[in-house]
Amino acid sequence: MPSFFTLKYVLFMVVLQNALAILVAVLIESRAKTKAFFRTIFFMPNMLSMIIGGFMWMFVFTRVLPDLAVRTGLSFLDRSWIGDPSFSFYAILIVSLWGGVGYLMVIYIAALQGVPSSLKEAAAIDGAGVWQRFRYITLPMIYPALTIGIFLTLNSSFKVFDAVFALTGGGPGRETQVIALNIFEEAFGFSNRYGYASAKAMILFLIVLVITIVQLRLMKRREVEA
Amino acid sequence: MIVGAAFTLLPVYMGVLNSVKTEGEMLNGILSWPRHFAWSNYADAYRKIDFLRSLGNTAAVTAVGLAGIVLFAAMAGYKLSRTPGKLSGFLFGLFVLSMLIPFHSIMITLVRIAKNLTVQGSTVGLGLIYIGLGVSMAIFLYHGFVKSIPRDLDEAAVIDGCGEFRLFFAVILPLLLPVTATVAILNALWMWNDFLLPLLMLTDSASYTLLLSTNMLFGQYGNNDWSAILASLVLALLPVVLLYLLLQKYILNGIADGAIKG
Numbered sequence: 001m002p003s004f005f006t007l008k009y010v011l012f013m014v015v016l017q018n019a020l021a022i023l024v025a026v027l028i029e030s031r032a033k034t035k036a037f038f039r040t041i042f043f044m045p046n047m048l049s050m051i052i053g054g055f056m057w058m059f060v061f062t063r064v065l066p067d068l069a070v071r072t073g074l075s076f077l078d079r080s081w082i083g084d085p086s087f088s089f090y091a092i093l094i095v096s097l098w099g100g101v102g103y104l105m106v107i108y109i110a111a112l113q114g115v116p117s118s119l120k121e122a123a124a125i126d127g128a129g130v131w132q133r134f135r136y137i138t139l140p141m142i143y144p145a146l147t148i149g150i151f152l153t154l155n156s157s158f159k160v161f162d163a164v165f166a167l168t169g170g171g172p173g174r175e176t177q178v179i180a181l182n183i184f185e186e187a188f189g190f191s192n193r194y195g196y197a198s199a200k201a202m203i204l205f206l207i208v209l210v211i212t213i214v215q216l217r218l219m220k221r222r223e224v225e226a
Numbered sequence: 227m228i229v230g231a232a233f234t235l236l237p238v239y240m241g242v243l244n245s246v247k248t249e250g251e252m253l254n255g256i257l258s259w260p261r262h263f264a265w266s267n268y269a270d271a272y273r274k275i276d277f278l279r280s281l282g283n284t285a286a287v288t289a290v291g292l293a294g295i296v297l298f299a300a301m302a303g304y305k306l307s308r309t310p311g312k313l314s315g316f317l318f319g320l321f322v323l324s325m326l327i328p329f330h331s332i333m334i335t336l337v338r339i340a341k342n343l344t345v346q347g348s349t350v351g352l353g354l355i356y357i358g359l360g361v362s363m364a365i366f367l368y369h370g371f372v373k374s375i376p377r378d379l380d381e382a383a384v385i386d387g388c389g390e391f392r393l394f395f396a397v398i399l400p401l402l403l404p405v406t407a408t409v410a411i412l413n414a415l416w417m418w419n420d421f422l423l424p425l426l427m428l429t430d431s432a433s434y435t436l437l438l439s440t441n442m443l444f445g446q447y448g449n450n451d452w453s454a455i456l457a458s459l460v461l462a463l464l465p466v467v468l469l470y471l472l473l474q475k476y477i478l479n480g481i482a483d484g485a486i487k488g
Contacts, residue, residue, distance in 0.1 A: 027227050040474060041231045044238075047470045047477075049419035051437050052463050055444075056237035059452060064240050067256040098234065103481065110482045159328050162421050180330045187334045188426065198334050205331040 002174065002182040005089075006158065009178065012093055013100070013157040018149045020097060021104035022142075026134070028105070029112045039109070043102035050099050054166025057095045058082065061167075085175035088168050092176065095163045100156070104149045111145030112138070147219040151212055158208045179204050238463075245456035252452065264453070271458035275439035281465065283349050284435040287424070288417045290353025295360040295413050296406055302361070303368025304398055308380070318369060321362040329359070329422070337426050347429045355427065356417050364409045367484070371405040372398075411473075411480035418466065436462045 028038050045053055061081035081091045115138055123133050139146075161180040164170060170177035170185070177185070183204070187197035244252055246263045271277075302321075306314045336355065337346070345351025375398065383397045399406075424435045431442070440462050443455050470477060 024230065031227075038227065038231060039478070040471075041234055043478065044467070044470065045234060046481075047415065047466050048463050049421060049437055051419075051421045051441065052459055053237065055440070055455065055459055056241045059244070059456060060237050060240055063244075063252070063452065064256050071257070098237070102234075106478055106481050155328075159330055161330070165421070183330050183334075184422070188337075194334055194338070201328075201331040201334065205328055208328055209326060 002177045002179050005176060006160075006178045008089070009092070009096075009160065010154065010157045013096060014150055014153045016093070017097055017100050017104060017153050017157075018146065021101045021149065022108050022146075024101060025105050025108035025112055026138075029109060039105075042105055045099045046102040048099075050095070050162035051166045053099050054095055054163050057091070057098070058167055061091055082168055083172060085172065088176050092164055092167055095167060096157070096160065099163065100153070104152065107145055107149060107152075108142060111142040115141040143219070143223045147216065147223065150215060150219065154212055154215060155208065158204065158211075241456045242460055245453065245460050247453060249451070249453055267453045267457040268461070270454050271461055274443060274454055275436070275458045275461070276434075277436075277458075277461055279432070280434055280436045280439040283428075283433055284418060284437075286349045287353045287356065287435060288414055290350055291356030291360060291417045292410060292414055294353070294357035295364050296409060298357065299361045299364030299368050299409065300399060300402055300406065301394065303365045304372050304394060304402075306365070307369045307372035308377075318365070321365050324362045325366065333422070333426065340427060346427055347433065349428070349433050349435075352424060352427045355423065356413075356420075359423075360413050360416070364413065367405055367409055368402065371402060375401050407476060408480040408483045411477055412484045415477075 024042055028035055028042070031038065065081065081087050119137050119141070120133050123137050128136065159180050160178050161184070164176060164178050164181055168176045170181045174182075179200070183197050183201050186193050186200065240256070243260070244256060245267055246265065247260045248264045248267075251260060251264075306318050340346040340351065340355060343351075345354060379397060379401075380393060383393045388397065419437070421437050421441075424438055425441075428434055428438060431439075434442070440455075440458050443451070443458060
């Protein structure tokens with residue numbers, strides 16, 4: 001169970017975190033005056049511990065959203081966000097994205113600033129639309145940053161601990177237990193199975209190692225020079 | 227864009243807003259502006275998490291870790307970069323390799339070793355462990371930066387009669403300042419916000435860090451006294467947010483540098 005839950009989480013995180021970070025970075029870069037203001041806000045969660053962020057979100061999920069549902073009649077907000085595993089997966093995802101997008105955003109902003117505007121202008125003169133310019137000019141140019149971004153997301157989301165610990169603690173039962181939490185519980189919970197937990201930890205290490213090496217190899221090959 | 231920013235601020239805003247309400251007022255309206263400010267929540271929280279002591283513990287751990295990481299990594303990165311050869315290459319490779327190992331893979335053995343060395347439970351001991359965990363990436367960053375400092379400087383200093391130590395501390399270390407800033411920011415953030423290692427290492431509530439003290443407020447079965455919890459969460463995040471607003475420029479640059487070179 002923990003490994004399946006973690007895999008699902010990693011998959012969602014790799015796609016959503018990078019897509020959202022690129023989106024936010026592009027939107028911020030396209031603003032002239034309020035750029036610094038929005039960058040400050042979006043990066044702020046990254047400064048806080050995910051434990052504190054997780055506790056604050058727990059208040060939002062258990063108290064604010066039910067209250068909001070009653071007041072506005074938006075009944076879909078009134079769920080057992082923490083108690084029901086099918087919803088708490090999304091709760092964990094939301095908290096992780098909240099905490100993680102800002103960090104990747106900084107990397108993508110740095111990459112976007114390195115894209116020469118002459119290329120985009122040339123494409124615009126040739127009749128390329130906004131989407132086409134992004135897809136065929138900007139995206140290939142920030143590909144090295146994408147390699148780093150996906151590498152960092154893979155690395156961190158396989159090892160996710162704080163957000164899950166703060167929100168659900170792995171419960172109910174073991175429904176939302178991620179691998180890191182499982183290792184932690186095996187070793188330092190009731191059973192103290194150090195050897196068994198160490199074996200699991202080694203397998204986690206090998207899985208992360210193999211997946212990230214494959215990812216780096218595949219993506220490095222596709223990087224282009226301007 | 228504005229929706230996204232509002233979403234980002236939502237939990238913090240809700241936390242601050244409701245931290246000055248009493249439990250009864252919270253029931254009346256989570257979203258509404260507080261009718262009177264219950265500052266007693268903060269006094270209560272201050273006492274419950276033993277704010278000054280927890281803050282002091284967190285600061286002590288971070289300070290010990292940071293001083294050690296900067297000192298040892300700067301020296302090692304400098305020496306490894308200046309004396310190329312098989313041995314240096316091998317040692318440097320070992321440091322880079324250790325960056326790849328996830329913390330969870332070694333945490334069990336780490337805790338056992340700490341117990342045997344009797345550093346488990348002390349803030350200084352925790353700082354020492356952070357030095358060990360943090361130096362490898364710092365060495366990597368210093369190693370890359372030292373290459374950009376011309377060797378002529380070393381030679382000129384030696385001709386002027388500089389010893390090995392004086393050369394490093396008086397000539398090289400000041401020149402390393404930009405990368406030292408990056409290393410300091412990345413590591414300070416990591417140590418200040420780390421939860422799992424302190425949870426494993428600190429056994430006595432007198433040496434708890436801010437995060438551990440806050441974590442202790444949560445009851446096992448969800449009967450949480452939110453007004454005290456929110457007030458202590460705000461207290462715990464206040465130092466970080468203040469520092470962030472003051473040093474934003476350096477922090478954002480440091481993060482970008484660290485990610486691209488790391």
